[in-house]
Amino acid sequence: MSAEASNPAATPTPCEDSQGDGRWMSQHVRFVSECKEREPDVVFVGDSLVQLMHQFGIWRQLFSPLHCLNFGIGGDATQHVLWRLSNGELDNISPKVVVLWVGTNNHGHTAEQIASGIMEIVQLIHNKLPNAHTLVLGVLPRGRMPNPLRQRNAEVNKLVQDALSSLSHASFFNVDPGFVLSDGSISHQDMYDYLHLTAHGYQAVCEPLHAQIKSLLDKPAEN
Amino acid sequence: MMSGGDLNPAAVPLPVEDRQGDGRWMSQHTRFVQECKDGEPEVLFVGDSMVQLMEQYEIWKEMFSPLHALNFGLAGDTTCNVLWRLQNGELENIRPKVVVLWVGTNNHDHTAEQVAGGIVAIAQLLTNRLPKAKIVVLGLLPRGEQPNPLREKNATVNRLLRSWLPRLGQALFLDVSNEFLHSDGSISSQDMFDYLHLTPTGYNTLAKPLSDLLLQILEETPEERRASLV
Numbered sequence: 176m177s178a179e180a181s182n183p184a185a186t187p188t189p190c191e192d193s194q195g196d197g198r199w200m201s202q203h204v205r206f207v208s209e210c211k212e213r214e215p216d217v218v219f220v221g222d223s224l225v226q227l228m229h230q231f232g233i234w235r236q237l238f239s240p241l242h243c244l245n246f247g248i249g250g251d252a253t254q255h256v257l258w259r260l261s262n263g264e265l266d267n268i269s270p271k272v273v274v275l276w277v278g279t280n281n282h283g284h285t286a287e288q289i290a291s292g293i294m295e296i297v298q299l300i301h302n303k304l305p306n307a308h309t310l311v312l313g314v315l316p317r318g319r320m321p322n323p324l325r326q327r328n329a330e331v332n333k334l335v336q337d338a339l340s341s342l343s344h345a346s347f348f349n350v351d352p353g354f355v356l357s358d359g360s361i362s363h364q365d366m367y368d369y370l371h372l373t374a375h376g377y378q379a380v381c382e383p384l385h386a387q388i389k390s391l392l393d394k395p396a397e398n
Numbered sequence: 399m400m401s402g403g404d405l406n407p408a409a410v411p412l413p414v415e416d417r418q419g420d421g422r423w424m425s426q427h428t429r430f431v432q433e434c435k436d437g438e439p440e441v442l443f444v445g446d447s448m449v450q451l452m453e454q455y456e457i458w459k460e461m462f463s464p465l466h467a468l469n470f471g472l473a474g475d476t477t478c479n480v481l482w483r484l485q486n487g488e489l490e491n492i493r494p495k496v497v498v499l500w501v502g503t504n505n506h507d508h509t510a511e512q513v514a515g516g517i518v519a520i521a522q523l524l525t526n527r528l529p530k531a532k533i534v535v536l537g538l539l540p541r542g543e544q545p546n547p548l549r550e551k552n553a554t555v556n557r558l559l560r561s562w563l564p565r566l567g568q569a570l571f572l573d574v575s576n577e578f579l580h581s582d583g584s585i586s587s588q589d590m591f592d593y594l595h596l597t598p599t600g601y602n603t604l605a606k607p608l609s610d611l612l613l614q615i616l617e618e619t620p621e622e623r624r625a626s627l628v
Contacts, residue, residue, distance in 0.1 A: 194506060196542030196549070198593045205587060230597055232456070249592060282418055318420030325420070363429060368473060369422045373454055 184284045184292030187258035190250070199248060199255075206246045207263035215244040215268055217388060220256060221276035223249035223371060224315070233377050237385040241392065244268075252281040253292030260296065265303040272391050273300050274384075276312040278331050279324075279370070286330035293331070294338050297345045308391050309345040311335055312384070316351065319369045321359045348387055352379040408508040408516030411482035414474070423472065423479075430470045431487035439468040439492055441612060444480060445500035447473035447595060448539070457601045461609045465616065468492075476505045477516030481523065489527050496615050497524050498608070500536040502555055503548075503594070510551045514558035521569045532615050535563060536608070537573025541594045545583050572611060577603045 190199040217238070219225050225247025228234055234245070246264055248255070256277050265273075275296060281289045293311060300309050313336075314328040336347040354361050354376070361369055365376040372380065414423040441462070443449050449471025452458055458469070470488055472479065480501045499520060505513045521533045537559065538552035556573050563569040578589050578600070585593055589600035596604070 194548065196546045196593065197544075198542055201543035201593055202587075226591065230455070230591060249595075318422055319425035320421075322420040324418065363426075367454060368450070369420065369425055 182288050182291050184253045184281050184288040185257065185295040186254055187261050188254040189258045189262075190248075190255050199250075202248050203259050203262070203264070206244075206259070207266070209244055209246075210264060210267045213244060213268070215242050215270050216392060217241050217243040217272045217274065218246060218265075218268065218270045219243060219274045219276070220246040220260065220264070221274075221312075222247060222251040222256075222280055224279070225274075225276050227371060228377060228381070231374050231377050233374070233381045237381055238388075241385075241388060244270075247276075250280055251277060252284075253277050253289060253296060254281075257292065257296050257299065260299055260303070265300065269304065270307055272388055273304065273307050273309045274312065274388065275300070275309055276314075278314040279317060279328060286327050286334060289327075289331045290334035290338065293335050297339070297342070301344050305344075307344070310348050310387065310391065311339060311345060313347065313349040313351060315366075316355050316361060317366070317370045319361055319363075325355075348384065350380045350384055352383070354379075406512050406515045406519070408477045408505055408512040409481065409519035410478055411485050412476075412478040413482050413486075414479050423474075426472055427483055427486070427488070430468075430483070431490065433468055433470075434488060434491050437468055437492065439466050439494045440616060441465050441467040441496045441498065442470065442492065442494040443467060443498045443500070444470040444484065444488070445498075445536075446471060446475040446480075446504055448503070448536075449498075449500050451595055452601055455598045455601055457598065457605050461605050462612075465609075465612055468494075471500075474504055475501060476508075477501055477513060477520060478505075481516070481520055484520065484523055484527075489524075493528065494531055496532045496534060496612055497528065498534045498536065498612075499524070502538050503541065503552060510554035511558065513551075514555045514562060517555070517559060518562050518566070521563065521566055525566055525568050529568075531568065533566070533569040534608070534611060534615075535559060535569055535571050536604075537571065537575055539590075539596075540575055540578060540585060541590070543585055543587075543593045570611070572608060574604050574607060 226249050229245040278289050278293055297309050313332040316325045318324060339345050339347045354365050365373060367373050450473050453469040502513045502517055521535060524533050537556040540549045540552060542548060560571055563571050578585055589597060591597050
């Protein structure tokens with residue numbers, strides 16, 4: 176596919192330092208350093224939903240024992256993750272699993288563009304780490320009540336799930352335990368701002384995710 | 399001293415526009431207004447993500463829930479947004495003894511003087527609406543891994559607050575900025591995972607002095623407390 180030039184979601188783009196404190200680049204540089212210092216079996220990469228996971232007790236409980244690194248940055252869209260992974264965040268490491276969770280911050284992009292951006296990342300990971308399996312997490316619903324972003328995210332998931340079905344080095348994993356209730360609402364007990372997860376919300380996401388990662392790690396290596 | 403009025407853009411009440419399309423800001427505001435009808439907080443926390451995130455960590459349950467605290471933090475908020483929320487329902491039906499105000503780091507379009515003026519305007523509003531309450535204003539923390547213009551800006555805001563707030567009588571200023579700066583001027587990701595937002599460790603550094611101060615205020619003047627229940 177050569178749609179990169181016309182798809183901003185699939186064009187590696189660093190985040191501009193519009194605020195003036197260079198925080199995005201500082202975080203990226205720190206992740207590149209971690210690649211030189213550590214030997215992770217699992218790398219998590221994505222946006223704030225990945226980054227915040229690291230701040231809750233559940234990370235130490237479920238993921239630290241699996242030798243995981245967390246390369247989430249709040250606000251990141253697919254094009255930012257694509258840039259980071261093309262610029263050092265997959266170097267010097269050979270994880271068995273890469274967990275990719277991104278797409279909800281691609282404002283202004285269509286579901287098709289976002290899905291293509293995600294697939295571009297999956298391809299990049301496979302090029303750099305041919306022996307790794309990429310687990311692509313479904314983008315969660317957001318907003319207290321039904322709204323266009325929920326539709327967009329659901330469409331992204333459908334497109335990505337279809338595209339991944341033919342690949343052996345990557346798979347789709349739905350981590351939504353049913354956050355949308357029967358009246359269409361999302362509870363602030365699960366997402367305190369109807370986007371970011373509470374500790375309770377992370378519990379519901381991380382337990383099945385942990386089981387899935389473990390089963391991938393326990394698989395005998397191919398070749 | 400610059401404070402309110404239409405000369406200071408940081409003191410103009412403004413709601414957040416729903417640009418993303420899922421109405422989350424208004425949903426959160428609406429929920430806070432409802433919490434005012436349901437609850438009788440002794441302590442009200444109001445501000446931006448620095449306030450909001452605090453409630454997600456264990457520290458909140460350990461140190462602040464027991465004080466009967468409500469958390470009206472909203473990520474991304476500027477002084478303008480907090481001012482709007484407080485004028486549009488988030489102070490209705492409640493009589494907290496203390497309000498903790500922490501906002502200003504997101505005022506990217508405003509100068510340090512304007513930001514400090516906006517914070518003072520909020521403190522003034524709180525004092526007008528809750529004459530018996532103490533207002534604890536938290537200093538803006540340094541941000542960014544290394545020294546940068548926003549650190550200077552936030553430090554200037556703090557300097558101005560230190561000099562302007564005493565005129566309000568009911569306002570106290572608590573600044574723990576120095577706790578986060580290492581000797582080489584860097585901030586550790588152990589304290590701020592993205593060099594802005596606090597980790598649980600970072601919040602522990604702030605929580606102890608804040609909790610001590612709140613306990614001190616809450617233990618004061620039981621007569622006033624009985625009077626306010628009339």
